[in-house]
Amino acid sequence: MRKIRLRINGDLYERDVRESKTLLHFLREDVGLTGTKEGCGAGECGACTVFMNGETVNSCLVLAVEADGADLQTIEGETAEDGSLSAVQQAFARHHAVQCGFCTPGMIMTVKDLLQRKPKPTREEVIHGIESNFCRCTGYQQIVEAVLDVTGQLPDSEKEGLKYV
Amino acid sequence: MYETIPADELKTVGRKSPRVDAYEKLTGHAPYVSDMVVSGMLYAAVKQSPHARARIRSIDTSRARELPGVRAVVTGAELDYRVGLYVVDKGILARDEVRHFGEAVAAVAADTLMIAQQAVRLIEVDYELLDPVLHPLKALEKDAPLVHPRLGDYSYMEAAFTPVPGTNIANHTKIRKGDVEKAFAEAEWIIERQYTNPSVQHVPMETHVAIVRWQPNDEVTIWSSAQSPFTLRNLFCTAMKLPHRNVRVIVPYVGGGFGGKAGIGIEPLVAVLSRLSGGRAVKLTASREQEFSLLPCRSQLTYRIKTGVSADGRITGQHMTMYWDSGAYADYAVNVTRASAYSAAGPYEIPNAWVDAYTIYTNKPFGTAYRGFGHVEFHWGIERHMDLVAKVIGMDPVEFRRRNTLKAGCRSLTGELIRENTGSVDKCLDAVCASINYGSLTKQEKERQKRTGMKIGKGVACFHKAPAMPPFTATAVILKMNEDGTVTANLALTDYGQGSYTAIGQIIAERLGFAVEKVKVAFDCDTDREPYDWQTVASKGLILSGNAAILAAEDLLARAYDVASQALRCNQIDLAHDGEKIYVKHHPESAVTFRQMAVGFAYPNGNGIGGPLIGVGRYIAQGLSHLDKATGQGNPALDWTYGAHGMIVEVNEKTGEYNILKVGSAFDVGKVVNPDSVRGQAIGGMMQGLGTAVCEGYIYDEAGHLLNPSFTDNKIPTSVDMPLEIECMVVETAQIDGPYGARGVGEHPMIGVAAALGNCLQQATEAEITHMPMRFEDVWRAIQKREPVDNWITKSPYGSCKSSPQVQGHHPELGC
Structure with missing residues (x-):
C-alpha cells in the first residue's frame, strides 16, 4: 500500500x-x-x-x-455546481447522441479534449478525434453532429435529420 | 390504435422530444449494475475450460478453499440443475463433460475480486480430451460425436420446436408451401448457391454483470444487466424449483444488450455462490474476454438457396436450407432458426417454397438472440442471391426485386395475406434508389473515379422482419397520478438504450393530452413492483407496451372523469379536459383540476371521494397462431417492418480496399413517434450491420480454441468507419394495431447492410463474394477469382464459401 x-x-x-x-x-x-x-x-x-x-x-x-x-x-x-449541463452535454442531449449511455462519460471527456485542442474542428477532425472511443449504439453520427453543433458548425442541411418519403 | 389521426393533430407523437434518460447518462449518475455495491458483498470469479470438448475426470478445489478470504467454491458435480429457454439443455456449470472453449467448470466467491481470481487459478481440473465437432455440416454426419447424447431426455417447448434425439439437431423447422418440384420443372432458370457467415459477438459496452443475494429463507434478490426481468425470473424459478414470489429481479440502467442479455445468463451461478456463502450478496462481472467465450454469441449460418425463375423474371419456386450453428447449447438459436425459416425468402412472394432450417449443436460457444434474430445472417444470403439471379437472367437487380416484392394480396411463406396496411417494401426500395441515384454515376462520381483510380459500385438490399415471439405475448403498463397532477408509468419492458421509454412517455402524454414533461417513465424495473412483460426483444416493445400505455392512460382518464362528474355534478359526456383540469364543456369555468383529484377529491367539508388515480393497461398480441409443425403454415407475425438499404462504394481493384461513400436507408415504420430516436436506431443499427459486414467474426483453430476474444483481434467499427454520407428515410404506412400507427424498428436497420455492400462490390468489380465479413483481403481474393480463404475455422475441411454458382438455364456469359 x-x-x-x-x-x-x-x-x-x-x-x-x-x-x-x-x-x-x-x-x-x-x-x-x-x-x-x-x-x-x-x-x-x-x-x-x-x-x-x-x-x-x-x-x-x-x-x-x-x-x-x-x-x-x-x-x-463536467456539470456546473448547480447541476446544469455543460455545452457539450447539452449538445449530446439535443442530438440524441446518447443511447445506452455506457460509453458516454468517456466520450464526453474525449470530445472536451478535442475541443480544447481544436476549438473549431472540421467534420473530419471530429471523426478522427473520437476514434479512440467505442460506441456500439449510436453509430457515431449523432455524436459527430452534437460536436459540430457545440461549435456552431453543423450545416443546416443536417439539422432536419430524418427524411419522410 | 388511433392510427388515423392526422399528423398535424398530434401534439407529442411524431415530434422531437428529448430522451428521458439523457441527464443521468450524460452526467455519469445513471446507476448500472456494474456500478453497484451491496452491503456485505462478495466477488465471484469463474474457472473456464481451455478445451472445446473434454471429459472432466476430477476437479481439485482444495487449495482454492484454503486461501484466506474465500467464502465459497463450487463445481458442476454439486449442481444438479438444468437451465434452458426453449430446450432445457444446460447446466449451471459443466458436469462430467465440457462442451465448448470457455465453458464455466468451477466458480469462487471471495472477499475481494483479486482473492477470487487467485483462488480460481488454484483450482486444478483433470481433463480427458475428446475430439470436438466444430463445423455444423460435419456435426450432421452419421458418425459425428454427439454434443448432447441425452437430447431425448431434455424437456423442450413442444408447440414450437422439434429436436431430433440421436443427432446433433436441436431443432428442425419446416415450411412447405405449394409444389416446389413442379415449379422447378416449369422454370426457365434454376440458380443455386450457398452463403455463409461466422459467429459474432454483440459487444454491449457494459459486459454481463449480476449481483445475487440468496437469503437462507430462500428469498432471492437478483440485480442484473438483463433485458427481460420477468423471463429471467421465470427461468430462474423453474431451474431452482423456487416459487416466483420468492424471487425478485431488479434491472436498473443497462449498458447495451442487442439480444445478448435477453434470456438467462450468469445469474444462476452467482445465486448458488450466494447460497453457499450463507446468504451474502455475490457479484460477478464478466470480463471483456468472457463476453466472447463464457457468454453467448450470434450463430454461424450456412444458407443454401435454389431458385426457379420464369422467363419474365418471376420467382416461381424456391428451396431453402439453413444450417444454424447453435454451438454447445440451444438457448435462443432454436427460435432464431424458427423465425428465420418463416421469413427465409426476404420480402418477396414465393408461390412455391420449401424450407428446412436446422439448429445444430457443435462444440463452440453457444448462439443466442442478436439484433435481427437471424435476419441479418440470412438476408446476407437471400439479398446476395437476388443479385446473382438477376445477373443470370440478364435483368437489373432492382427491376428483378420490384417484380417479386411482397405486395397487397400476396401471401407470405406461412400463408399470411399481405395487405395495404402491412407496409410497403416498394416505397422503401424506390426511396433508396433515389437516394443513391441508382443505375448510373453522377458527374462528380465519374470525376472521383478518374481522380482516385477506384471503381464505384451501387447496390441495394431489401429486408423484412416480424417479431419472433409466442403468439400470445403480453404486457402491461401501470400509470399512477402523483399529488401534483404529474404521472409516473411503471412497466417491465426495459430500456437499455433503444429509447423505448422516451417514446412511451410521448404516447402517454399524447393520449392524456398532457405536456410530455408531466410524464415520467420509471427506470429500475423490479419484478416485485412492475406489472408483467414477457421480454424486451424482437422489436415488439413499442407496439405492445405502447398499446398498453394508451390503455393505461384511458383507464386513468376514465377514473378521473368518474370523480369529476361527481364533483361537478354532471354527466361524464358533458366533460372535457386539458393538461390541468377536467371541465364542463358548456360551463368551462366549472372545473376540477387533476391535482385536486390525484389522490382523492375532497369536498370543502372534508368528505372524500375517489382515491389515488391509477390506470392499468393490459395488452396481448391478437390473432396470431402457432405454426403447423409439418408445413409451417400459420400466422406468426405481429407486424412486418419492411425496409431497404442503398449503398455507394468505391473499390481499389488492385488491393481490394474499399470506402463506403453513402448509405441511404428507408424503413416503413408505420408512424414515427420520435424522429431523433428513429434516426438513432437507424444509424446505430446500420453501423452495427457494417461491423458484421466488414470485419467482425469468431476465429477458431482446429481444436476449437477461440483465437480472437478481444477488441485487438475482433474489431468493431469506430467513428472512422462511418460512411461518408448517411441518409435516413421513413415511410409511414400506418399499422392499424400499432400505437398511433407505429411499428417496431429497433432491429431492422442492421438487416441487409452486408448484402448491400456485397452487391456494390460485385457491381464495381465482378467480385463474387458469398461469405461475410468482407475484409479487404477477401475482396482482393474475390477480384482475383481465387478461392476464398477459410480461416474462420483454420484449415476446415469445408470451404466457408464456394463462389461459383450452380446454374441451370441459358446464359451465354456464364457458359450454361
Missing part, C-alpha cells in the same frame, strides 16, 4: 492504495466516482477516459500511484 494525494474535480483526496490498483478501479471503488466506466480493461475501448493533468488518459492503463499529485477531471466534474 502507498499513500497518494490527488485532486479530483477540484476536491482533494488522500488515500492508501494498493500499488497494483489501476486509476480506473481507484476512482470507481476507493473514491466512489462510478461515472467513469470499464468497457474492456485493456485500453481498447475508451470508456474509462479521464483527464489527468489536462490530458486524456485511459484510466485502466494508469496505476493509481502514478496519479499521485495529479489533477484529475472525471465526468462528475
Whole structure:
C-alpha cells in the first residue's frame, strides 16, 4: 500500500492504495466516482477516459500511484455546481447522441479534449478525434453532429435529420 | 390504435422530444449494475475450460478453499440443475463433460475480486480430451460425436420446436408451401448457391454483470444487466424449483444488450455462490474476454438457396436450407432458426417454397438472440442471391426485386395475406434508389473515379422482419397520478438504450393530452413492483407496451372523469379536459383540476371521494397462431417492418480496399413517434450491420480454441468507419394495431447492410463474394477469382464459401 494525494474535480483526496490498483478501479471503488466506466480493461475501448493533468488518459492503463499529485477531471466534474449541463452535454442531449449511455462519460471527456485542442474542428477532425472511443449504439453520427453543433458548425442541411418519403 | 389521426393533430407523437434518460447518462449518475455495491458483498470469479470438448475426470478445489478470504467454491458435480429457454439443455456449470472453449467448470466467491481470481487459478481440473465437432455440416454426419447424447431426455417447448434425439439437431423447422418440384420443372432458370457467415459477438459496452443475494429463507434478490426481468425470473424459478414470489429481479440502467442479455445468463451461478456463502450478496462481472467465450454469441449460418425463375423474371419456386450453428447449447438459436425459416425468402412472394432450417449443436460457444434474430445472417444470403439471379437472367437487380416484392394480396411463406396496411417494401426500395441515384454515376462520381483510380459500385438490399415471439405475448403498463397532477408509468419492458421509454412517455402524454414533461417513465424495473412483460426483444416493445400505455392512460382518464362528474355534478359526456383540469364543456369555468383529484377529491367539508388515480393497461398480441409443425403454415407475425438499404462504394481493384461513400436507408415504420430516436436506431443499427459486414467474426483453430476474444483481434467499427454520407428515410404506412400507427424498428436497420455492400462490390468489380465479413483481403481474393480463404475455422475441411454458382438455364456469359 502507498499513500497518494490527488485532486479530483477540484476536491482533494488522500488515500492508501494498493500499488497494483489501476486509476480506473481507484476512482470507481476507493473514491466512489462510478461515472467513469470499464468497457474492456485493456485500453481498447475508451470508456474509462479521464483527464489527468489536462490530458486524456485511459484510466485502466494508469496505476493509481502514478496519479499521485495529479489533477484529475472525471465526468462528475463536467456539470456546473448547480447541476446544469455543460455545452457539450447539452449538445449530446439535443442530438440524441446518447443511447445506452455506457460509453458516454468517456466520450464526453474525449470530445472536451478535442475541443480544447481544436476549438473549431472540421467534420473530419471530429471523426478522427473520437476514434479512440467505442460506441456500439449510436453509430457515431449523432455524436459527430452534437460536436459540430457545440461549435456552431453543423450545416443546416443536417439539422432536419430524418427524411419522410 | 388511433392510427388515423392526422399528423398535424398530434401534439407529442411524431415530434422531437428529448430522451428521458439523457441527464443521468450524460452526467455519469445513471446507476448500472456494474456500478453497484451491496452491503456485505462478495466477488465471484469463474474457472473456464481451455478445451472445446473434454471429459472432466476430477476437479481439485482444495487449495482454492484454503486461501484466506474465500467464502465459497463450487463445481458442476454439486449442481444438479438444468437451465434452458426453449430446450432445457444446460447446466449451471459443466458436469462430467465440457462442451465448448470457455465453458464455466468451477466458480469462487471471495472477499475481494483479486482473492477470487487467485483462488480460481488454484483450482486444478483433470481433463480427458475428446475430439470436438466444430463445423455444423460435419456435426450432421452419421458418425459425428454427439454434443448432447441425452437430447431425448431434455424437456423442450413442444408447440414450437422439434429436436431430433440421436443427432446433433436441436431443432428442425419446416415450411412447405405449394409444389416446389413442379415449379422447378416449369422454370426457365434454376440458380443455386450457398452463403455463409461466422459467429459474432454483440459487444454491449457494459459486459454481463449480476449481483445475487440468496437469503437462507430462500428469498432471492437478483440485480442484473438483463433485458427481460420477468423471463429471467421465470427461468430462474423453474431451474431452482423456487416459487416466483420468492424471487425478485431488479434491472436498473443497462449498458447495451442487442439480444445478448435477453434470456438467462450468469445469474444462476452467482445465486448458488450466494447460497453457499450463507446468504451474502455475490457479484460477478464478466470480463471483456468472457463476453466472447463464457457468454453467448450470434450463430454461424450456412444458407443454401435454389431458385426457379420464369422467363419474365418471376420467382416461381424456391428451396431453402439453413444450417444454424447453435454451438454447445440451444438457448435462443432454436427460435432464431424458427423465425428465420418463416421469413427465409426476404420480402418477396414465393408461390412455391420449401424450407428446412436446422439448429445444430457443435462444440463452440453457444448462439443466442442478436439484433435481427437471424435476419441479418440470412438476408446476407437471400439479398446476395437476388443479385446473382438477376445477373443470370440478364435483368437489373432492382427491376428483378420490384417484380417479386411482397405486395397487397400476396401471401407470405406461412400463408399470411399481405395487405395495404402491412407496409410497403416498394416505397422503401424506390426511396433508396433515389437516394443513391441508382443505375448510373453522377458527374462528380465519374470525376472521383478518374481522380482516385477506384471503381464505384451501387447496390441495394431489401429486408423484412416480424417479431419472433409466442403468439400470445403480453404486457402491461401501470400509470399512477402523483399529488401534483404529474404521472409516473411503471412497466417491465426495459430500456437499455433503444429509447423505448422516451417514446412511451410521448404516447402517454399524447393520449392524456398532457405536456410530455408531466410524464415520467420509471427506470429500475423490479419484478416485485412492475406489472408483467414477457421480454424486451424482437422489436415488439413499442407496439405492445405502447398499446398498453394508451390503455393505461384511458383507464386513468376514465377514473378521473368518474370523480369529476361527481364533483361537478354532471354527466361524464358533458366533460372535457386539458393538461390541468377536467371541465364542463358548456360551463368551462366549472372545473376540477387533476391535482385536486390525484389522490382523492375532497369536498370543502372534508368528505372524500375517489382515491389515488391509477390506470392499468393490459395488452396481448391478437390473432396470431402457432405454426403447423409439418408445413409451417400459420400466422406468426405481429407486424412486418419492411425496409431497404442503398449503398455507394468505391473499390481499389488492385488491393481490394474499399470506402463506403453513402448509405441511404428507408424503413416503413408505420408512424414515427420520435424522429431523433428513429434516426438513432437507424444509424446505430446500420453501423452495427457494417461491423458484421466488414470485419467482425469468431476465429477458431482446429481444436476449437477461440483465437480472437478481444477488441485487438475482433474489431468493431469506430467513428472512422462511418460512411461518408448517411441518409435516413421513413415511410409511414400506418399499422392499424400499432400505437398511433407505429411499428417496431429497433432491429431492422442492421438487416441487409452486408448484402448491400456485397452487391456494390460485385457491381464495381465482378467480385463474387458469398461469405461475410468482407475484409479487404477477401475482396482482393474475390477480384482475383481465387478461392476464398477459410480461416474462420483454420484449415476446415469445408470451404466457408464456394463462389461459383450452380446454374441451370441459358446464359451465354456464364457458359450454361
